[in-house]
Amino acid sequence: MTGDVETDRRNAAVKALCDAIDRLDVAAMTAEVRTLPAADIAATLERHDRRQQAVLYRVLPKDLALQVFESLDASLQRDLVEALQDDAVAALFADLDPDDRVELLDELPATVAHRLLQGLPPDERAMTADILGYPQGSIGRRMSPEFVSVRPGMTTAEAMSRVSRHLADAETVYTLPVADDERVLVGVVSLRELLGAAPETTIGQLMRPVQWAYATDDAETAARRCADLKVLTLPIVDTETRLIGILTVDDALRILESAESEDQARISGVEPLRRPYLTAPVASLVRSRVVWLLVLAIGATLTVQVLEVYEQTLAEAVTLALFVPLLIGTGGNTGNQAATTVTRALALGDVRPSDLFKVLFREFRVGLALGLLLGAVAFVVTSAVYERALGTVIALTLLSVCTMAATVGGAMPLLARAIRADPAVFSNPFITTFVDATGLLIYFLIAKAVLGI
Template identity: 65%
Template sequence: MVSVGDSDLEATTRLSKRALRAQALIELTEMLAPLRAPQVIAVLERLSERDRAVVYRLLPKDLAVEVFEGLGPALQSGLVRGLGDEDVAQIFARLGPDDRVSLLDELPATVATRLLQGLSQGERGSTAAVLGYPAGSIGRRMSPRYVAVHAEMSVAVALDRVRSRIEDAETVYTVPVIDDDRRLVGVMSLRDLMRAEPDHARVDQLMRPPYSVLASSDAEAAARRCADLKLLALLVVDEEELLVGILTVDDALRILEDAESEDQARIAGSEPLRRPYLSTPVHAIVRSRLVWLLVLAIGATLTVQVLEVFEATISQMVVLSVFIPLLIGTGGNTGNQAATTITRALALDDVTPRDFRRVPVREAWTGMSLGLVLGTAGFALAALFYDPSVGAVIGLTLLAICTLAATVGGLMPLAAKTVCADPAVFSNPFITTFVDATGLIIYFLIAKAVLSL
């Protein structure tokens, strides 16, 4: 998305807030006039919900609709609460069916029902068609507004059809080809149509095999396919190969961006924020992090219990406690690296649950190699400053912990994917807790064996 520079954005936001406090609405309108939609969106994302509604009301009608479409569903929902019913109804009617569904998912049922009832019969039907697909499916994110041509049409007739639908269609650059039963049989680009002889060529002579995806398919997987194939639009069909919608590349990239944000948040041990950071209330940020911190704090009690079990071992050789942060930190970092790599590989389809045997073996070898390097360094340093026997304990522990952590880190995302859970949830926070406890057990067992404690 195009945006203003950081300094211009800060200045515009600051002046907007000052004008709002002074009730200088004419000055604020003049300030907003030269801005384009992406720039206005960047400013709105930094305002409070009340100020956002005031600024939005000052925008010209066409710009207001474009700005509303560019906001995330959570911000749209907040803006709806600050606008009058008539304003909301007009904006809602001008949204595409897929954008309407995203907004409806954020609104209370009573508000959603009222907005749907205010639509024309045709718009209500197209929106209901998208709403009928399960949450998380690409059918819920596709647009039913497309221009399809029949295989037996001449190029001239097909071009006339595209021109007649150019204002309503989501895109005209990708033109699906269907048969008399509306089954998808091919696809062509607008360039193909415009380059052909209008009166002497038929659509079936120009079309090529289509790329399509089932409407019930996972939205992220469909968006990933659209991006991987570098398509301007991916066609969406039902179980009978009937064309039901289209996924444009901008919508695909938005889906992937949302999925990436969610994965990164959960890998870090929090829930994703559903709106820009500066427009998210502090209590919502606290709520997104608190549950995970409580879960991890409970998990950390395993580490405390392990230390209690080996308290006698530590008391016999206090120096062992010095290396605990090093060992559990190294194990956690190694496991996190492996989990992040495999989670990303799963998202890109480089790895699938069918690789359940290959991935742990590769990660075990990787962890062992890392453990040999780190263990050798640990042995040398511990032997130099303490004792060769202590160095042997540290070196062997690093070798064992790195091997275990990498193996578990590679295995957990695959296990999550197998049971249809989010791989990111099983990654860094839980792996760190698991490796901390098991790493300490390994450490003290090796210490007892090598030092005869």
């Protein structure tokens, strides 16, 4: 009951804040933001235009403003930077963690990014420049260089003293990487283990084996490793296994969430917006969809050409035309289901391109089973309404199309990954077009053979 009351209170406060923003009532906004957590303010800010966002942001206390800013997508951070004055932007930019700073810099025009970098203190500028030196899409560009490491020869007391000195500037201290005198990663130790050990115990006695990622590894792959290992921190190393940064679990989850959103968008035949829906301009929504619509429209001409080739067949058995939407729709859906399932399995690391033949055999059997089930139902219904011969045509077509669509749908994401393309791009949009045209060919060939037309 207490939780319900608190939820109702927060919902009422959010509504009051939205009303104040709509009226641009600065006094009311100032009063309401002090009653809400940063996450609620960030979610509210995402629902308004740039001018309203800038006004709301200016009334936030400094500490709360930084929390809200860090909660926003990089595209919205860019909008705020463009709307705020230079002095406010410089202070905000300097307070960001280096990895968050780099993500924002990737969104900004080069001239603005250069000006902000030049305004940083030398040590912060050096850390940011180091991260910027890694390739786009690599985990080195998303790691944090602000961490606390300990050495195997340190005692627990010395390690705790070191942690205490760096509490203010470290990204996290709950998991501590252990590096030798050459900065080579040799293990990891948790703060819990330090607190439970005797002061004279050495780190070498406490540390345990550690998993890591190379700075040049793909960001999504490294984030997935962090999530799979269920660790709070994944150390990042260079080619010589020297410790250069860490990936925290919250940053890993952000990377995975972004990758998931991108895959879902492309599977559905649109480009990812990379920003909240309500803040995206209509032109951006159009651009994200029109390219794929044009591609699919061009691909659909294959279906039209197949229909034109078998125009005479349709003229002799007009009833065949009634089942065209059913057959190509079922085939497309079957292929999309297989492609989505395998794409997800690829993202989770459950399958690899080398598993192509295993996936082909498995999806062939799945498609065959689905085809038998759907074909049996279609045969009974079609034979009862029309004639047995037509029921046989529909049943055999569904059997063939489902088997073909599932097999192709399962193979496409693996082939895409093998040629270093995005599996989501090669999945549903192209499979739908392929299955439509191929399914019609199968349909008319079976119809001609069974009906003798």
